[in-house]
Amino acid sequence: MKLPFISALLIWGASTLISQADLVFEETVIEVLAAPDDDLVTADFIFKNTGEELAKIDRYDAPCSCLEAQISGGGKLGWQPGESGTVKGLFKVGNFRGTVDKNISILMKNGKSHTLTVRMTMPELLKIEPKTLKWEENGEADKKTFEITLDSEHSLSILGITATNAKKFPYELETVEEGKKYRLHVTPTATDSRGFGLLRIKTDSEYKKHQSYQAYVVVSKAGAYEKTAAGASEKKAGK
Amino acid sequence: MIAIRPILEALVLLVLSAGVAVGTWMWTGGPSREVACDPDKIKPGYICFADAEKLPSVVWVDARTRELWEQNGYPDSVLLTDHPSEDFPSLMAEAFEALATAEVVVVYCATEGCGSSEPVSQKIRELELIPEENIFVLAGGWKALKHE
Secondary structure: OHHHHHHHHHHHHHHHHHOOOOEEEOOOEEEEEOOOOOOEEEEEEEEEEOOOOOEEEEEEEOOOOOEEEEEHHHHOOEEOOOOEEEEEEEEEOOOOOEEEEEEEEEEEOOOOEEEEEEEEEEOOOEEEEOOEEEEEOOOOOOOEEEEEEEOOOOOOOEEEEEEOOOOOOOEEEEEEEOOOEEEEEEOOOOOOOOEEEEEEEEEOOOOHHHOEEEEEEEEEOOOHHHHHHHHHHHHHOOO | OOOHHHHHHHHHHHHHHHHHHHHHHHHHOOOOOOOOOOOOOOOOOEEOHHHHOOOOOEEEEEOOOHHHHHHHOOOOOEEOOOOOOOOHHHHHHHHHHHHHOOOEEEEEOOOOOOOOHHHHHHHHHHHOOOOHHHEEEEOOHHHHOOOO
């Protein structure tokens, strides 16, 4: 009487070991360029069961709550040989400009896993170089300049500038080419004390996410940049 | 007819195993959840918590959601995240003072694969306030943090 029970256990164990059914994805990294006013972008990861047995998804998940995964067929988890389906990634878009990678993990019943990456880029319609103007404490209070370039594909103009510390960091906007290139000059009134400020550049963009851009100014401790590089590197090396 | 005896035997084995497991847990404590970190095996730009702890003037940057940061963010950490629920420029404006005075910045997220630490650390690099080699992503994410 014990034999059938043990036999059943052995057969079940063997079947999980020998199962090679799996899903094959056409792409595991999909790049998406978000439009300036997008709140949601989607990426479709197409897959197929190229094996000879049922391929069963155990679970799927995205570490970021900004990314939701949906499986076609109403969330079907079992895929027969030859069947194709889609994992749709729905990516909520905020106002973080730049490129981010967000992953969806698919774990199969047979222990195999797949990582699907949505590579989303939110472009900048206005570029500021550099991002920060720096002066040293007790150093020269010379004029420094941000170079501002507007995206030519989107008709934009700068409406104005506001600053959080205009008293210490007075500024002047110069138009190099209307609607295309500007220079924002900043000359600190003094560098005898440390301080920082933020300049907000307002645009007439129809897209709320692109109506304001920021640049930064700072008077920092003399030699701070070079000193921290050397000090921290030595610490890391255990010196 | 259903074979009763094998089922009873399986149940007895299950109860005995569970008892031994609970006893072991109570005797030795739970499994170690410490995230192992080998500095020689982590990606460039990443740092183990044990090494980050030793560095001077570290500003810890929490790239998770505000809710998690308020709940259990590293002491004195600043919130700077790409999560769509937050206005990134506003967060950067709030974090700027701390970043401007930092010697080292370490960015962490919920897990190493969350996808937020790297873009956030890139935005910090673009400010050019701190040398690139002093901006790190914490290997293992928030789980690798040890709280006092």
